[in-house]
Amino acid sequence: MCNSCGLVFSSKIKSIDPKKVYKDYYQNETPIRFRFGLEFIIKAFRLFRAFRLYTINPTAKSVLDIGSGRGYTLYFLKKYFHYNKTAGTQIEENSYRFSKNIL
Numbered sequence: 001m002c003n004s005c006g007l008v009f010s011s012k013i014k015s016i017d018p019k020k021v022y023k024d025y026y027q028n029e030t031p032i033r034f035r036f037g038l039e040f041i042i043k044a045f046r047l048f049r050a051f052r053l054y055t056i057n058p059t060a061k062s063v064l065d066i067g068s069g070r071g072y073t074l075y076f077l078k079k080y081f082h083y084n085k086t087a088g089t090q091i092e093e094n095s096y097r098f099s100k101n102i103l
Contacts, residue, residue: 043072050076062086071099 050073053063061084065074068088077083090096 046072047076047080049073050081053077054081064088067091068095068099070095071103074099075103 053073054077061082063074063077063083063086065071065086065088068074068090071088071090074086074088078086088099090099
């Protein structure tokens, strides 16, 4: 256990390649994963999440999102809350391409 942050390390856990896990798990995924109605609700939730992030520190003008999914939260932060720079990471390829090429 790390004395600073409390993260637990174990030599008993096999090392895995996260890209392989995502590729195997999301092999049939598309960037639009749900039917229109549910997709609309999810986008509304992402907008609400962007608003909540904005209210934490309204003077912030840049953000890094680790595991940004399809990128809607970052998109909304930039579009509606005037963030100058938004950046995200996403290991799943379809979502990454959607956020990079569409949003």
